[in-house]
Amino acid sequence: xxxxxxxKKLVFAAALAAGPAAxxxxxxxxxxxxxxxxxxxxxxxxxxxxxxxTMTKELAFASTTAPYVFADLRQRTFEFRVRGKVxxxxxxxxxxxxxxxxxxxxxxxxxxxxxNPLDVVDRAGxxxxxxxxxVTAPDPNGSDFTGPDPNSxxxxxxxxxxxxxxxxxxxxxLQGGILLEIRTALVTSRWDRIRDSFADAARAVAETWREWxxxxxxxxxxxxxxxxxxxxxxxxxxxxxHSILPGEHVYFLPPPPPPVKLVASLSPPPAARK
Amino acid sequence: xxxxxxxxQHPSRLSAPPAAPPRRxxxxxxxxxLLLATAFALGGGFLALQMGARRAQRPTITETVAVxxxxxxxxxxxxxxxxxxxxLQAQNRRLEDRLxxxxxxxxxxxxxxxxxxxxxxxxxxxxxxxxxxxxxxxRLADPNTPRSWIFDTPRGELTVxxxxxxxxxxxxxxxxxxxxxxxxHGLDDRMEEGVLGDYALDLGQGYLIHGTLFxxxxxxxxxxxxxRMGAKDLEFIFHTVKPGTKVYIx
Numbered sequence: 001x002x003x004x005x006x007x008k009k010l011v012f013a014a015a016l017a018a019g020p021a022a023x024x025x026x027x028x029x030x031x032x033x034x035x036x037x038x039x040x041x042x043x044x045x046x047x048x049x050x051x052x053x054t055m056t057k058e059l060a061f062a063s064t065t066a067p068y069v070f071a072d073l074r075q076r077t078f079e080f081r082v083r084g085k086v087x088x089x090x091x092x093x094x095x096x097x098x099x100x101x102x103x104x105x106x107x108x109x110x111x112x113x114x115x116n117p118l119d120v121v122d123r124a125g126x127x128x129x130x131x132x133x134x135v136t137a138p139d140p141n142g143s144d145f146t147g148p149d150p151n152s153x154x155x156x157x158x159x160x161x162x163x164x165x166x167x168x169x170x171x172x173x174l175q176g177g178i179l180l181e182i183r184t185a186l187v188t189s190r191w192d193r194i195r196d197s198f199a200d201a202a203r204a205v206a207e208t209w210r211e212w213x214x215x216x217x218x219x220x221x222x223x224x225x226x227x228x229x230x231x232x233x234x235x236x237x238x239x240x241x242h243s244i245l246p247g248e249h250v251y252f253l254p255p256p257p258p259p260v261k262l263v264a265s266l267s268p269p270p271a272a273r274k
Numbered sequence: 275x276x277x278x279x280x281x282x283q284h285p286s287r288l289s290a291p292p293a294a295p296p297r298r299x300x301x302x303x304x305x306x307x308l309l310l311a312t313a314f315a316l317g318g319g320f321l322a323l324q325m326g327a328r329r330a331q332r333p334t335i336t337e338t339v340a341v342x343x344x345x346x347x348x349x350x351x352x353x354x355x356x357x358x359x360x361x362l363q364a365q366n367r368r369l370e371d372r373l374x375x376x377x378x379x380x381x382x383x384x385x386x387x388x389x390x391x392x393x394x395x396x397x398x399x400x401x402x403x404x405x406x407x408x409x410x411x412x413r414l415a416d417p418n419t420p421r422s423w424i425f426d427t428p429r430g431e432l433t434v435x436x437x438x439x440x441x442x443x444x445x446x447x448x449x450x451x452x453x454x455x456x457x458x459h460g461l462d463d464r465m466e467e468g469v470l471g472d473y474a475l476d477l478g479q480g481y482l483i484h485g486t487l488f489x490x491x492x493x494x495x496x497x498x499x500x501x502r503m504g505a506k507d508l509e510f511i512f513h514t515v516k517p518g519t520k521v522y523i524x
Contacts, residue, residue, distance in 0.1 A: 034345070042355060052366055059372055062376045081524075083377055083378060084374070085377045205322060258336050260337050263340055
């Protein structure tokens, strides 16, 4: 009598072995139409190329002992890294990108404007203020205070008495005319936002019209400078001020690759040419 | 009898032209049409804005890829793409491995200059989270020479070069300039005992992790670039880390 159970077991074992062996691209493509497989593979290739470029860039930074900042404007994060490891992250409440005349510009326009990474050139935003210690500090006359009276000597910046408080509204100047404007409140007025949203809608309508009519995309206007306005809470603004120093590299993470649109090629495929 | 009248025809329709609607009714009709047109315009505008807003959220840029028209060409394209994707995956794995090799392992120190915290780490585990004080960022200029100092804590990867107990502070020039004192010539006049706490870890270039007399100022940006710690935390760090331990300051 033929043992079907054994055959079933063998088939199952073969399927289990074949599963992991199947390549990721093949899995991605699935059993869909060839065009869908092409699209999936092209998108996967673009994503891998994007990852590759980012890691290659990071490897160059991580090969040195210097710290660097990865700025992801879509996620609104600033990651402080050394040797390929994220040691701290600041998250902004909002990020706006402004070009000439304080008009909102796209992230692509910002990337086109300057090389990446950008070094911090300057950090300015008013004089540092002297700040008394918190009221919860040990009482100099109390039993938990073991040191000499810090108020007896001359008061200067490092008498161990007064801390230095950082500003909460300041500008970090980067190479290529790019400013990081650190603010604790949105400075764009309601009318500016309405104007920008109307402009966005008009651009979108024009884009749709161009798509329908097959018109060409207009070239990006040359922008002289840009400001990345970063809205954070007060504590983050102060901590960020102390964290970022002139000379540090800021790498603006490029936008991920766009979706792929397939079009039929008019020319015959290479194999068919004679 | 009227000869022109057809049977069943109403006399008024024949005899008089249709009466114009009253003026009041015309006005109402005009107003209704105006309201309708306004509603259409507003609705259309609203729809356009909604479409625009939705469109603005979507990525408007697409990348166009030409695909051959025949199945053989598509198969060839698929094979080529598959090969490229595999090659990229392998390349990315190599890059990831190289990055992983650079990342800190074992016991190391992380100093967050923004929050004034020092972490003693073992791989990804925090062994100690201690409050500290880091550089004030204040600039000091020498009134007699063009020299100036910015009191920032250095950043990046540093190494613990050595450890000492009962450290003595050899006061640099800025310490005298800051307090308006004359800079001494002899080394003995620069020595100051008992101000750096019980222990010190040397990070090179004159920067130390050390103790302080003023623990109440911990958590503030008050130092000339050194990292000040509380006595208990400093003792833990001193006994946990060895010379050669990496220190990451961000």
